[in-house]
Amino acid sequence: MTLYDEACEPVTAIVRTAFWDKAPAWIGTDPAELERPHVEITFADGSAPLYCTPGQARRFAAGLVRAADAAETEVFDHVPVSPGAASQAAPASVPPLSA
Template identity: 65%
Template sequence: MDEFAPARDAALDLQHPAHCPPWCVDCTHRDLGPPGAVLHRSPPATVALYDEGCELVEAQVRAAFWDKAPDWIGTDPPDLERPHVEICVSDSSAMQVYLTPGQAHALAAALVRAADAADTEAFYRTPVPPGAPSAAAPASAPPQQA
């Protein structure tokens, strides 16, 4: 499936400005930040994850870009004044993280490595039926000192 099809369809819409990035499906042309700024966003990818209280929450990951008037350029870190990746966790903390494309690639690679390592646990740990208490310490627990 072509994930950018909605963006292309939106770009063809006469209401959608031609200067939007090709992935933009959600642009805000109101003064949200600096006067004249336009916030462009790609379609969100929603990922379910657990927060620090072990509650299931959703995170939205998407490309974003603040298109600013020239006199406002330099008001944010230079890396974030170009298209970047934003992660918004839709829980009560409303946590937002902004990454450069390089940082997003590094985080994705680190997540893949950690997931691969966590997947290997199934090969050496005795399965525990759902709901049964386990005496085993989680793999992430610090080692016990004697």
């Protein structure tokens, strides 16, 4: 999948399952959960890979879904702002001020 870095340049991320019979020495410890099947996220730009347990991957995915839902809600609740311009709009999660 294609993601964007801080400079808005596309970065390819590859998400797959992985398994190590023995965790590599560069990890520094021997985390048993990484010696079982786990999720590996690598980046085509050479950035450091990410590794997570299936449970961590599910929690990360759930967080992404919640953030995507919130982002779509923000789009419909606020007037668009030109790139680089400061927004005066409060996030949808902020309760309205009472009179």
